[in-house]
Amino acid sequence: MTAFPKQFLWGAASAAYQVEGAHDADGKGPSIWDVYAHLPGTTHEGTNGDLAADHYHRFKEDVALMAEQGLTSYRFSIAWTRLLPQGRGAVNPAGVAFYHALIDELLRHGIKPMITLYHWDLPQALQDLGGWESRETVDAFADYAELCYREFGAKAELWATFNETVVFIGMGYITGAHPPGVRDPARALQACHHVFLAHARAVQRFRELKCEGRVRADAVIGFVNVLQPHAPASDRPEDIAARELADGCFTHWFYDPVLRGEYPAALLHWAQEALGAPLFAPGDAELLKANICDFIGVNYYKRELVAANPDVDNTRINTSGEKGSGREFGFRGLFKFVRNPSGEYTDWDWEIYPKGLTEGILQLKARYGNLPVYITENGLGAKDPIIDGEVVDDARIDYLARHLKAAAEAIAAGADVRGYYPWSFTDLLSWLNGYQKQYGFVYIDRDHHLARQRKKSFFWYQEVIRSHGSLI
Numbered sequence: 389m390t391a392f393p394k395q396f397l398w399g400a401a402s403a404a405y406q407v408e409g410a411h412d413a414d415g416k417g418p419s420i421w422d423v424y425a426h427l428p429g430t431t432h433e434g435t436n437g438d439l440a441a442d443h444y445h446r447f448k449e450d451v452a453l454m455a456e457q458g459l460t461s462y463r464f465s466i467a468w469t470r471l472l473p474q475g476r477g478a479v480n481p482a483g484v485a486f487y488h489a490l491i492d493e494l495l496r497h498g499i500k501p502m503i504t505l506y507h508w509d510l511p512q513a514l515q516d517l518g519g520w521e522s523r524e525t526v527d528a529f530a531d532y533a534e535l536c537y538r539e540f541g542a543k544a545e546l547w548a549t550f551n552e553t554v555v556f557i558g559m560g561y562i563t564g565a566h567p568p569g570v571r572d573p574a575r576a577l578q579a580c581h582h583v584f585l586a587h588a589r590a591v592q593r594f595r596e597l598k599c600e601g602r603v604r605a606d607a608v609i610g611f612v613n614v615l616q617p618h619a620p621a622s623d624r625p626e627d628i629a630a631r632e633l634a635d636g637c638f639t640h641w642f643y644d645p646v647l648r649g650e651y652p653a654a655l656l657h658w659a660q661e662a663l664g665a666p667l668f669a670p671g672d673a674e675l676l677k678a679n680i681c682d683f684i685g686v687n688y689y690k691r692e693l694v695a696a697n698p699d700v701d702n703t704r705i706n707t708s709g710e711k712g713s714g715r716e717f718g719f720r721g722l723f724k725f726v727r728n729p730s731g732e733y734t735d736w737d738w739e740i741y742p743k744g745l746t747e748g749i750l751q752l753k754a755r756y757g758n759l760p761v762y763i764t765e766n767g768l769g770a771k772d773p774i775i776d777g778e779v780v781d782d783a784r785i786d787y788l789a790r791h792l793k794a795a796a797e798a799i800a801a802g803a804d805v806r807g808y809y810p811w812s813f814t815d816l817l818s819w820l821n822g823y824q825k826q827y828g829f830v831y832i833d834r835d836h837h838l839a840r841q842r843k844k845s846f847f848w849y850q851e852v853i854r855s856h857g858s859l860i
């Protein structure tokens with residue numbers, strides 16, 4: 389017996405900068421990641437996405453592997469700068485042609501595309517004008533989204549505007565570890581507000597074009613967020629209060645505007661009093677309210693234990709893959725994330741906690757109602773063992789199997805979970821961790837012309853799909 393509904397999608401995921409390579413091919417413009425990853429000291433051992441998995445040139449081979457594995461959907465992102473090298477204005481026909489070719493190849497194999505419009509690679513030309521701090525970027529994004537709908541709207545059914553705003557805004561504007569490398573909470577909140585507006589404008593255009601018949605009648609548009617459930621480190625009142633605050637800052641702040649069309653009121657009041665941000669312009673509140681999206685995509689990797697934080701002021705994370713080398717992460721005076729003494733951890737110090745996927749999805753259901761959910765990312769980052777030439781990634785199989793069971797439990801409890809997209813299909817670039825942090829079903833041999841090799845998990849997932857999940 390399978391726990392998964394008949395139409396359940398068996399996917400895998402990627403993002404343009406992390407797989408495509410061909411960073412300056414055929415008229416593509418530079419994104420903020422193309423520039424940032426070339427600055428000294430920004431990434432693990434100076435790794436970048438110039439070549440990545442060269443998916444841009446090898447997508448046919450990759451799609452053939454997806455078909456062989458039995459995927460029924462593939463989540464990928466469009467590189468804004470392939471279509472619009474300067475972020476707006478002149479369209480690059482070669483970039484448009486590439487995504488048509490990729491989508492056609494997927495459809496030819498019966499694989500549904502799930503398109504992410506923005507997976508962090510803002511055009512550098514727009515960054516130079518202020519990036520997400522500027523309302524011009526909101527306009528540019530709405531136009532870019534419309535271009536994508538006009539081009540691919542007749543072909544693709546599943547769309548998401550943004551991937552993980554908490555990460556690209558949090559790391560871009562608070563911890564400073566991602567481009568543009570700013571450390572200023574007030575600027576973060578304003579930039580984040582503009583992302584929500586850009587999302588709302590893109591949802592609005594999507595629906596307009598759907599009415600005009602330019603986008604398929606069955607197409608839906610959603611938003612992809614990190615799902616990071618928080619639990620108090622103890623039952624001390626100060627830890628419980630710290631958990632509430634962390635949940636507000638990491639979860640409600642990012643889900644409420646797209647699923648309720650408004651910010652969590654108390655937190656908004658606090659932010660505006662303490663930091664003077666975000667500032668609203670006339671019409672912003674109405675725009676958010678009128679454009680609630682159709683589904684939520686959740687990226688689940690870990691949960692966090694939260695404690696009151698009188699002392700820790702650290703936002704550096706483990707990027708080495710040496711277990712235990714990470715320090716406590718926290719904002720002094722607010723909250724910190726602490727290690728679970730009895731927890732199971734990855735080499736990057738992420739807690740492995742499958743139950744958190746069930747709990748997190750049910751928490752969303754309780755707060756936002758029974759909306760459609762896609763698990764748009766879930767996976768184990770590891771240095772995979774190679775034994776006699778085979779990639780024997782048993783730890784990944786174990787991780788995925790336990791999380792799939794957790795997804796099945798959420799479904800059994802009444803959640804409307806419609807698809808599962810492990811991160812990632814092939815090995816790819818991990819933003820700050822280079823190529824040593826592997827996630828894929830397919831190994832990319834960087835010493836042998838990026839040759840593709842099926843890992844043990846490839847065959848395991850193939851069987852899971854074949855049995856429609858009854859195997860797990």
Ligand code: BGP
Pocket residue numbers: 403406551552555687765769811817818819820821825
């Ligand atoms: C998510 C991102 C992905 C991917 C993944 C794994 O936050 O959406 O792009 O990178 O996390 O993270 P990491 O590569 O840091 O291990």
